[in-house]
Amino acid sequence: MLFFTSELKTYNIHAADGVMGKVKDLYFDDEKWAIRYAIVDTRKWLPGRRVLLSPSSFITLNENDKHLEVEYDKEKVRNSPSISEESAVSKDVEDSLIGYYGWSRYWTGNMLWGSNDRPLAQFPPAEEPQPEVFDQQLEAQSQYNLRSEDETxxxxxxxxxxxxxxxxxxxxxxxxxxxxxxxxxxxxxxxxxxxxxxxxxxxxxxxxxxxxxxxxxxxxxxxxxxxxxxxxxxxxxxxxxxxx
Structure with missing residues (x-):
């Protein structure tokens, strides 16, 4: 289904154990124009943190109840790599998040989501790439820049x-x-x-x-x-x- 990004930013995000917050912004890449992360306003329960969630962690987008359901509980998110609200989302930050959550490296392969073509698919745990493969991944990653939907x-x-x-x-x-x-x-x-x-x-x-x-x-x-x-x-x- 098609949705306005402005509408999505009115949705609540539901963790496995309750409401986590709202979608504050969306980061998309400037090559394929795919939404790579939702930035979550976690309100009072996790102050001073910038929480990024990949669409691969989403379960359902509930249009009737205006909420986005994710597969994690709040403790999983709380223990994720800490990103301050002031810091940029660097390649190292992306790699740390991918390593923690086991998300697909979207910049690899020819498909929209790297080696997986659907962000809502359940990804297997990420395998440690061989050195030569890792070098290729870094080169491909450098071609992508994340952009803010809100700023665009x-x-x-x-x-x-x-x-x-x-x-x-x-x-x-x-x-x-x-x-x-x-x-x-x-x-x-x-x-x-x-x-x-x-x-x-x-x-x-x-x-x-x-x-x-x-x-x-x-x-x-x-x-x-x-x-x-x-x-x-x-x-x-x-x-x-x-x-x-």
């Missing part, structure tokens, strides 16, 4: 010959946890809601420093698509268009 909202979106608008939301699928679409508010109609939707495959390049996203095509071509006067019908519309 309001990036300027451009066609080849002008500005289209700004990122208002993103759409992901709950099977592969990949960002599929950008929801862009038209720059000419800030006094009222009007949105365009672009598949992430249409992205030509991103300037992460200047906060600019470039979509393939001219302004005339990129605006010659369905316009939405509210976000309410976007998911229904694109879900219908993706049916066989």
């Amino acid at each position: 909202i309001e990036f300027k979106v451009h066609a080849d010959d002008g500005k289209i608008g700004t990122v208002a939301d993103m759409v992901f699928d709950s099977e592969y946890w990949k960002l599929r679409y950008l929801v862009v508010q038209d720059s000419e109609t800030y006094t009222k809601e009007q949105y365009f939707v672009y598949h992430t495959d249409q992205i030509e390049s991103v300037d992460w420093f200047e906060r600019d996203i470039y979509i393939k095509g001219t302004l005339a071509e990129t605006k010659n698509v369905t316009k939405y006067n509210s976000k309410d019908m976007i998911l229904t519309s694109i879900s219908r268009s993706n049916r066989p």
Whole structure:
């Protein structure tokens, strides 16, 4: 199913022994645009810690009750590698989390989730790679950078010959946890809601420093698509268009 990332950040996260907190942000990689971690606001029970959970630890996304269920209890999360709220999520941090939880190394192999193609699959314990394999993994890992969904909202979106608008939301699928679409508010109609939707495959390049996203095509071509006067019908519309 398709969901807005903004909606996911209103969901509670349910550990095996109770509510853990809410989704505070999402980190995605800038190569395949897959959500690699949910950042959890753990509130008072685990202050001063940044908790990252891979989608491979998710069990269900409950749309009716607005919660995301994970397979761990709070003690498992409490004993995970400590990441301060101020520190960056470095490659060493990722490796420590993967080693602790046994998640798949998503940057290996040709599939979206490394050697496993489904983040919701139950992964076997990670095996210690041989030295030459480990070197290859490090080289592949260096090609990926994690980006914040929260910080990407309001990036300027451009066609080849002008500005289209700004990122208002993103759409992901709950099977592969990949960002599929950008929801862009038209720059000419800030006094009222009007949105365009672009598949992430249409992205030509991103300037992460200047906060600019470039979509393939001219302004005339990129605006010659369905316009939405509210976000309410976007998911229904694109879900219908993706049916066989």
